[in-house]
Amino acid sequence: MGVDELAEELYTLPPGDFIAARDRAAAAAPRGERGAIRALRRPSLAAWAVNLLVREDPSRSELLLRLGAELRAAHGQPSGAGRLRELIGQQRQLVAALARRAGQLTADAGRPVSDAVLREVEGTVHAALADPEAARELAGGRLTKALPPPSGFGVLPEATVHQLRPLRPPSGADGSGAAPAGTAGGERRASVTDITERARAQERADRERRLRLREARGEAEELARAARGSAEEATAAERELSAARRRLREAREQVHGLTEELRRAKRSLSAAERAERAARGPAQRARQAAERDRKRAEAARAEADRLAPEAVRRPGRRGRRRPGASS
DSSP: OOHHHHHHHHTTSOHHHHHHHHHHHHHHSOHHHHHHHHTOOOOOHHHHHHHHHHHHOTHHHHHHHHHHHHHHHHHTOGGGHHHHHHHHHHHHHHHHHHHHHHHHHHHHTTOOOOHHHHHHHHHHHHHHHHOHHHHHHHHTTOOSSOOOOOSSOOOOOGGGGGGOOOSSOOTTOOSSSOOOTTSGGGOOOOOHHHHHHHHHHHHHHHHHHHHHHHHHHHHHHHHHHHHHHHHHHHHHHHHHHHHHHHHHHHHHHHHHHHHHHHHHHHHHHHHHHHHHHHHHHHHHHHHHHHHHHHHHHHHHHHHHHHHSOHHHHSOOTTOOOOTTOOO
């Protein structure tokens, strides 16, 4: 990329980015071009705004030269007072429209400028109307500072109108500056009214775009609020889920403990049942043996009672004699 092409890019950058971009480009450029690149001066905010205007629509610079020539011609003719008033009205409309458009372009580029800067833009446009050299400087799209506003108009030959070469051909031109064939006289350049109307149309489009942007931002903010509410609900639901999982884990641990305890109880029960079954036979046999012994004992007592003397078995009314008592 040559120095001219690089300058084309650099002078579209906001002034705050100019120096760093220029120095990077110089460091990467061939040795023979570094000096010319470093010599490029950073534009002021007003100069940058005017550069954006020219680069957006190069035909504006040619229009300024034509309108300036007409103003100076009418200013020098005593009989042209009516035409001068008309041109001055067009001038005011055009300067105001271009200043507003410059403000919008800088805002779109991320660096809105103040009203004081826009007044410098207006002064630069007035300078281009008054001086063809200033108009040509403006057309280059590389202003580094605002042009001083004129104190009056001088006389400019009409032939100088066609000396201006815009930065790039206007839309619809063939590259030579000529308008498409088929118009009156074979060519027709944009009028002040056309440019002013284009600027106004652009302003309307910008207003609509800003309105749509505000609506889109409002909708985005509303959706963001809804998203924040959903996020809060999701956070609360996640907390509840975490608590439920904790309770589930505790319940599972409790069930596991109870299951293990039940398993141990079942083992104890099985052992007790086995012991009971094992002890059942001996117990039955012991009861049977005890019953046999009881029956034999009863039989023995009955036999002993039968064999005992009648007096012993049935004592008299005086009662029984105590064993061992003396007679």
